[in-house]
Amino acid sequence: MFFSVIIPVYNRPDEIDELLDSLTKQTYDHFEVIIVEDGSTNNCEAEVGKYASQLDITYYSKPNSGQGFSRNYGFERAKGEYFVVFDSDCLIPEHYFETVHQYLSDHKLDAYGGPDRALKTFTPTQRAISYSMTSLFTTGGIRGGKKRMGAFHPRSFNMGISKEVFEKTNGYIITRMGEDIEFSIRIIDQGFKTGLVEDAYVYHKRRTSLKQFYKQLHFFGRARINISRFYPGEIKLVHLFPVLFTLGFIFMWLLPVVSTHLFLIAASLVTFYFGLIFLDSLFKEKNLKVAVLSVGASFTQLFAYGVGFLQEGWRKITKK
Structure with missing residues (x-):
């Protein structure tokens, strides 16, 4: 199973460096990486170049259009059977693609999502924000939790869709302000099967201040x-x-x-x-x-x- 990893980025070269470094450590490496620079004034081309010999990686730079349409730009150029979307502020544990590959081999899913976690090395503020975003007392524990009402709605900080999903839906139709929620709803409404891959988590740094x-x-x-x-x-x-x-x-x-x-x-x-x-x-x-x-x-x-x-x-x- 071949994956295409699509990562839109806007003025975050340091984050991309850390994210790409985590991708070099994957135990399952049958994937390509597509970086879409979304009109940044501080681009990450140099950081991407550092990994040219370690990853199957392609760098594109285009005018700013927002994260949704930048993901579409990557989808249109992807070669994989599954298109995987990460936010630029994520770190990917080394077992991620091996876990996803095994799960999708055993379960037919057209689109999947995974939870997010915080590393102990994150700042106290980042860890507190991660707690807040996943706590039973604030969100009802619905972000990445096992128990949820109705179909699972993947979120684009950590999600994957089959090539067929993109071909049938044409991807994102809004580029900001809830674009991932709208996309997930439309995927489900068009009859595709979605699900949570609980062990396909990412470490999400989120924001650095309140x-x-x-x-x-x-x-x-x-x-x-x-x-x-x-x-x-x-x-x-x-x-x-x-x-x-x-x-x-x-x-x-x-x-x-x-x-x-x-x-x-x-x-x-x-x-x-x-x-x-x-x-x-x-x-x-x-x-x-x-x-x-x-x-x-x-x-x-x-x-x-x-x-x-x-x-x-x-x-x-x-x-x-």
Whole structure:
């Protein structure tokens, strides 16, 4: 089975260097790598050149069009039976392609996705953000989890599609703001079989500061509303939790005007909730600093997503 790895990149040469280095260590090496430079001002051509003798690698540079259309650009030039998409801030464990090859040999899947994890060598902030993005207390544990309602929706930080899927769907039809969610829904709607390959995980560095994380999750909240323009039924109860949290947190500070007692009850519930997050992170990460930062990351995630959701929802209602 031959894989084509498509990696769009925008001004991240250092990340590409680390990602390509991880690909040289794969125990199954029947794959090509296609780097699509998406209009970067700080390109990674030199970093790619370092691996020309170790990988079957091709480098393309094109005007900026966003990650979705850059992936399509790579798909159009790919030779593999499966097209595998990674984000540039991922590191790939050495067993990844061997795991995927074995799984796809035993299970017929047209598209698959895998979870993401954090390495112990990541910064405490990156580990806290990874905890927040995968925690039962923030996302319901649905990202990369075994148990999920309905068909599995692969996400493009770590996903693979068959060549047939691309030929039938023509790939991404939007390039930013929920492009991977829309693509996954359309893959499923066209009758293709999707699934989670649990052991095909990647190490995802994500953002390096809570400020960057806020911007990313604010965008995710907006993206969910954008997806609803295509698929109105794709706003689920789990997507409303950050909205309720955001509204509740804002209104909590108005409660003293009504009742100090109600404010104290609300503040106690918030403290209890974030206390659970702290203890859960401490148990899983075995690091006090990561546990403290997990509280901040979880608050940032919920509040930013909720604000983005509400802002884009208002634009949709008012047609702006």
